[in-house]
Amino acid sequence: MPKLISDDRILDAAVATVAEHGFAGATTRQIATVAEVNEVTLFRKFGTKANLLREAMVRELAAFEDAGGARYSGDVHADLRRVVELYRGLVERRGRLIPVLLAELPRWPELREVVEIPQRVIASVAVVLARYQQEGVLEPEPPLLAVASLLAPLMVLELVRGTNEALSPPVLVVEDHVRRFIAGRTPAQGSGSSSPKPKPRRQSRR
Secondary structure: OOOOOOHHHHHHHHHHHHHHHHHHHOOHHHHHHHHOOOHHHHHHHHOOHHHHHHHHHHHHHHHHHHOOOOOOOOOHHHHHHHHHHHHHHHHHHHOOHHHHHHHHOOOOHHHHHHHHHHHHHHHHHHHHHHHHHHOOOOOOOOHHHHHHHHHHHHHHHHHHOOOOOOOOOOOOOHHHHHHHHHHOOOOOOOOOOOOOOOOOOOOOOO
16 A cells, blocks of 8 residues: 655655755755655655745645634634734744745745745734724734734744753743733723813912
């Protein structure tokens, strides 16, 4: 019986190999070796290295959206907890690949489409945050800055973890992180209403 070959195993091997050696340094032979397949199988299924990485990101985006992703429900705490949980899983699986791709993008234009896929996650989260801002649930600010405050810590912790023995990154508790994020952006009561004007002083009559 022929051995079943998992596409996910090939994609995981491609991501790990490129993250370690860079896009230019990684070879399809190395990827095939890590995935325990031959190069012919790899080419038949995916073609190029860029296609391998693109498919890996497409599947991550699909998994993010299938699990609810950046969906507006009217419950800001629940929506942001879900987003942070899903994004943490994404960066744990693919986070170390992103800086590599960004660094090599100027030399390899075919990576642009790969990089744009995780950016769709960022854009979808920005839309949800903007809606909560418009409703007065969150203080107004550029939505992308809000996304950076919400999600960037997860990427930073993942990049440090396992790459710098001198640092010991803390475990991010999703509930606490989301609570602090919202607390720092909750509009003060009465904000937006006009402040009472000071009463003019009465001039003393002489």
